[in-house]
Amino acid sequence: MSITWYIHRLRAMGPAEIAHRFVEKGKKLAARGRMEGWSRYRTSGPLPVLPGLADNLASAPDRVKQDIVAAGRDVLSGRYSALGADWPLRDPSKPFPPTIWRLDPVTGGLWPGSEAYCFDISYRHERTLGDIKYVWEYNRLQFLQPLAADAALTGNPDAIEAIEAAIDSWYEVNPPFRGICWNSGIELGLRAISLLIVTSLCGSRLSDATVEKIRTILHAHQVWMARYPSRFSSANNHLVAEVAGEFLISLAMPELPLSGRLQAKGRRILTEEANKQILADGVGAEQSPTYGAFTAEFLLLCCFAARAAGQPLAKGIKERLALFSTFIAWLSDAKGRTPGICDDDEGRVITLSRHEPAYAASVSAAIAGYLGTPAKGPRPPEIELRDALLQAPAGGPAPPTGLRTFAEGGYTAVRETRNGRDLHIVVDHAPLGYLSIAAHGHADALSVIVTVDGKPLFVDPGTYLYHSGGEWRDWFRSTRAHNTLTLAGVDQSTMSGAFNWSHKAVASLDGIEDGENWRLVASHDGYRNRFGCLHRRTVASTLHGFSIHDALTGNPDQTTEIVFQLSPACEVEINGQEIRIRSEKRWLATLSFSHPGQIESAAGGPAGTGGWYSPRFGIKLPAPRIVWKGALPPEGLLTNVHLVPE
Template sequence: MSLGWYLKRLRAMSPAELAHRVGEKLGKVVARNRLEGWARYPGAEVKPLPGLCQRVLAAATAGDREQVRQAAEGVLAGRFEALGVDWPPRQPDDLFPPEFWRLDPVTGGLWPGAERYCFDIPYRHERALGDVKYVWEANRLQFLQPLAAHALLANDGRSLAAIEAAIASWHAANPPFRGLGWNSGIELALRAISLLVVVTLVGDRLSAACRTQVGSILHASAVWLRRYPSRFSSANNHRVAELAGEFLIGLAMPGLPFARTMATRARRELGDETARQILADGVPAEQSPTYGAFTAEFVLLCASVARSGGEPFPALVGERLDAFARFIGWIQLDDGTVPAIGDDDDGRVLTLGEVEPAYPGSVANAISVYAGQGAPTAVAPDFRGLLLGRSVTRARAPQGQRLFASGGYSVVNRQVAGRRIGLVFDHAPLGYLSIAAHGHADALSITLAVDGQPVLVDPGTYLYHSGGAWRDWFRGTAAHNTLAVAGADQSIIAGAFNWSHKARARLVHEERGEPWSLTASHDGYRRRFGVLHQRSLVGTDTGFSIIDRLLGAAEGRDAEIGFQLAPGLVATRAGREVAVRRGDETVLTLAFEPGDVRIERGGEGGRGGRISPRFGVLLQADRIVWSGRVDGVGRTVAVRLAAVADRTPVRRRLEAAGG
């Protein structure tokens, strides 16, 4: 690991965190010399989690059964896909060879296995073997979930045999605290939840040997989770996952000597973390709707199990979950997707392994069942809803203007020029805790949907450890629909999950009348360029105007204002106007003041004209950029929505208007 990484990471730590890290490091060094074989972790009885199996049997429709069957058949055929990559196919008679748990599907390299102590594997900066996330994904054992569901619903013996083979193979290849499967708490927790789903659905059909192996894995996992908790600057969604793992293992394995105290403490801390990581207005503290859904799904699973067991979580947990669902209801599009604000690594808790573009909407739907309210969105049947419940009663789509003051977003959902717009204005903090690990430098950016479909979008995430220049681009300011001074980011990147300087944004003014308006500012350029960026959005009869000002420098500064389009949209420039088309229809035009206007598409080496609709996937998409001088008077971009019936060819219409 590089010395530079350590120095940047140390700067983000408080004295208390430094003391904690030193103690943790010493503990890991001591543990390296222990004999940590399976004999230390006998497989106590594992009981089903209450409520889940009964709900699956009662609620499964013919469509659910077919969806589960198809997912299980894919696993049985030796197929595995995650993070935008297909693993090499395996033979049905040898689905889980030992090297499967160490294989990187991109490079073909094999990571260290049982011969290496987990904390001696330098995964953060390893590149020759590939990105550690791919190997972790297989080790989550989430492909066991569709197998267990199919075995339950169809009494499928092949699925049961595959479950036993996978567990036996993993158990043999990954003794406690050896290999890559043991060096991150969130990975242990997700694997534990997958095993608990298996036990809950079909545990009584597994062999005694398999049940013992499951018990041993969960026992060792509980010891690890208690021994190495994510604390201080690392206590984000990882901490929620770890606590969920501890709580659920404690409930399922009451025979463990520490089970009761572990479950009681985890339950209490889960409530505390829910209050910290889901703000009072429902915005996730990590500033990512998808990571917020990930956090909410962990909490919802635990809360649902606790309620089914007769010991419901405190009311505050339900209130924060409900607030999150309502936030998602305000920002989602017609297909249930939401703007790709902040990081998203496709993490799921309950899953069949399929691609879920509307993941936050699915979690929000399940929350509505827990809360006993109409869902903020209607979603397609999914495994999560089958286990936790799903609502078919959709709440009325919110319209108007809503400020999420705690989280830092303003949302405008209204009719303009005969069209529906959904506008999200970001004046939020960079991210959560001192390193803001999953935040992007996107202060004062906007996203825009027209008639329920995306037009101006956040470009997404793409990759983490192996992202290189693309990781910096997708986190950086220029990739977002905001202003960048001299090509610099508002906040300064200090590593793939760290920042050395964080822009502070705030809402200055809002007006809900006619015309509506919003004004916000951030100080990210004050120290380096002596200016404060202020952005105003003002409603007009045909759309809205964007006014960007750089306050504090009379001569102004060179800047760029960018707008990233969704895939499938085409930008056409005529003079200083750019028309945006979806197929044959013009959706809107952007009218700029004097300066250079260009359209980028398919940039390379960490440049624009690219979006990442899901982790590991990179697509070309038009990006519109204005560049010029910006001062305190400001520059205005007029966003004009095209009339619904206007299908006149773009260039001819612009020429007729004198463009």
């Protein structure tokens, strides 16, 4: 483990957290030499079931059932893809060999297995084996969810056989607390939920031996999550995942020794975290729309299961879920796609185990289904398992129009017709991220994201990779990768690790005017300590589009870059100080600047030299990146964006 990582991590902790970490470390060391085995966690009892899920699946519309069955059959073909990678095609005669649970599909390397104590495996700075996200993703067992749904709907014996083979293999290869599958509580929570969905949908079709193994796995998961909870600076979506896993196991298996205490704990913490991690205006506190949806989906499933069991959770959780749904409606396009703001590792809770391009809008639709209200915004055309299990509505309204500010969360959205084109703008005046390390935040204060007629124009660059990303992880989080101003090539906020920031820029909304001639003013202090100035940005409507005015108080004698990262579908023509942009052979906009500067446009190249866009985890595509570079004049720089009429 890197000493530098430890130093930066300690700096982000207060005295109480440091004390907690020392106690936790002692507990982990004490457990290191114990070979607990599965026998300690075997208990007799009924089939664990989350009530209501099977009934909702049975009553789903036929078109939804057909898509679910098709997804299950796709899993049976031996194909598995996730996070932009394809796993080796499985041999139908031996679909789950022992090594599959340790395999990195990108490098072909094998992570340590049962010979290693889980907390002895250093994964944060591992480079030769690949990104641990891939191995964890497979071990979430989410590919069992569509198999279970297929078996429940059709009685498909092949699906049952595959589920039992997977459980047998996982149980054999991953004994308690040994290997890479046991060292992160969020992974245990997600795996437990997958197993509970399996038993809830098709458990009566499974053999007694398989049910016993699932019960044993769930019991061990419950104990391990309760032993090492995420707290303090780690208490983000990981905490919600762990508590959701504990709560749902306890609800389905009330006879376990810890279930009574963990149910009570879950009710309290889920309510608290709903109010912390979904802000009062509906924005997810981690700033990422997809991480907000991830947290919301955990909360939603817990609410559904508790209500179906006749023990509903606190009303306040439903209220926060409804607010989140409204926020996503304002960010969505007509197909439910939202900008890739901040991190997105494609985490899902209820899934058909395939790529889902409009996850946040799908969760939003499921919230409407649970609440029994109309959808707040567009729902995606793609079908998901959560649509059936949580009874999401089949359709939704067009995206809302006008101007809407989410002041606490830090976003303003504008959707209007301007110069005959449908214009959608999202302005980021948000905090960097959540808690002291802001783990999933990006240095993107005052960034502007724009679509024209549903076609991306100015895009957020996305995420690409986590642990194995190296310089690319830094680039996709950097200020220079986003549609904002960079001073002297320095990030607004200071990175101190792949999931840590030592200095955080503070952004504020300074003014807002609604109406046809709308206007907003926002600023951030990320350059105050280093250069003695604030960056203030004004975004305003114009007759033929909109304008962006950038100014620096104090006018530091430093080179300024103003970036516009375009979609990979865009092409650029530069004519002096004017730039023309088209997409799919149709002109979208022209950019012009009030002051001459060095104009550059490049796509691809080494990190930091050109434009890149990550449409999903593990994938990056070259994309044009426009840069105005020079000394910012005292009056600031005005960028006019003229929408080209059809």
